[in-house]
Amino acid sequence: MQLSGATALVTGANRDLGRHFARELLDRGAAKVYATARRPELVDLPGVEVLPLDVTDPASVAAAAAVAGDVTLLVNNAGVSHGVNLVDGDLSKIRATLDVHFYGTLAMIRAFAPVLGGNGGGAILNVLSNLSWLSYDGNNAYAVAKSAEWSLTNGVRLELAGQGTLVSGLVFGPTATETMRTHASDAVMNDPVDIVRTALDGIEAGTTEIIADRFGAEAKAALLGPPRGFVLETVTRAAG
Numbered sequence: 322m323q324l325s326g327a328t329a330l331v332t333g334a335n336r337d338l339g340r341h342f343a344r345e346l347l348d349r350g351a352a353k354v355y356a357t358a359r360r361p362e363l364v365d366l367p368g369v370e371v372l373p374l375d376v377t378d379p380a381s382v383a384a385a386a387a388v389a390g391d392v393t394l395l396v397n398n399a400g401v402s403h404g405v406n407l408v409d410g411d412l413s414k415i416r417a418t419l420d421v422h423f424y425g426t427l428a429m430i431r432a433f434a435p436v437l438g439g440n441g442g443g444a445i446l447n448v449l450s451n452l453s454w455l456s457y458d459g460n461n462a463y464a465v466a467k468s469a470e471w472s473l474t475n476g477v478r479l480e481l482a483g484q485g486t487l488v489s490g491l492v493f494g495p496t497a498t499e500t501m502r503t504h505a506s507d508a509v510m511n512d513p514v515d516i517v518r519t520a521l522d523g524i525e526a527g528t529t530e531i532i533a534d535r536f537g538a539e540a541k542a543a544l545l546g547p548p549r550g551f552v553l554e555t556v557t558r559a560a561g
């Protein structure tokens with residue numbers, strides 16, 4: 322898909338990866354970028370169309386789809402990471418994690434699939450994780466949610482093939498954003514700009530599964546062996 326002239330909508334565009342997506346899309350010549358956020362007053366990028374959007378609120382999703390009927394690229398970036406395990410973690414936080422990553426992404430796709438179809442097919446980019454393929458003791462609810470989002474991505478790809486919509490998943494590991502800086506040093510994490518550029522190169526090339534770093538490649542390779550977890554400490558130790 323050609324991004325020059327495209328109309329994109331990015332969820333969670335007020336900071337970190339979402340903000341980088343919106344900026345890079347403008348840099349690549351997108352005709353319009355809807356930078357959406359639960360708190361739109363925090364969007365500070367010149368040149369974007371700001372829209373309020375909470376992906377877990379059906380009325381908010383419907384309102385965004387009603388306004389943004391010209392979208393040709395949907396970037397499902399919004400995410401949360403509550404750091405909860407499955408057996409003894411707070412069940413409301415487990416549900417909240419799935420609400421954003423799985424049900425939120427699903428709600429956006431259900432609302433925007435007709436829009437994309439009406440505009441010639443377009444593309445959906447779901448921002449996944451190496452934890453779509455690996456568990457992570459301490460944040461297993463997040464891994465479950467990202468795994469579900471990966472399966473969702475593959476199912477939706479089949480369902481939207483008939484209308485010509487490219488459905489891509491972006492897989493990568495620790496990246497220096499606000500959330501991650503509390504866990505690991507910048508020196509061992511990806512630069513968010515590199516991840517966003519690789520992702521958008523993948524969309525322009527029509528790639529269905531964009532594996533953007535070694536963490537993603539290692540996680541995919543690990544699927545061939547016995548199930549195992551990701552250990553963030555190895556990342557942190559590598560910095561020392």
Ligand SMILES: NC(=O)c1ccc[n+]([C@@H]2O[C@H](COP(=O)([O-])OP(=O)(O)OC[C@H]3O[C@@H](n4cnc5c(N)ncnc54)[C@H](OP(=O)(O)O)[C@@H]3O)[C@@H](O)[C@H]2O)c1
Nearest residue numbers: 333337338375376377398399400449450494495496498500
């Ligand atoms: N950073 C990494 O190492 C890494 C690695 C792999 C995958 N990812 C994935 O990449 C994506 C972005 O990560 P990030 O590190 O940039 O995250 P982040 O810094 O935590 O930012 C998350 C963004 O999502 C928004 N958001 C949260 N809940 C939302 C909701 N219900 N509706 C709309 N927006 C909502 C946040 O808005 P508020 O500002 O209002 O909270 C914020 O703009 C996520 O899907 C994450 O799972 C990140």
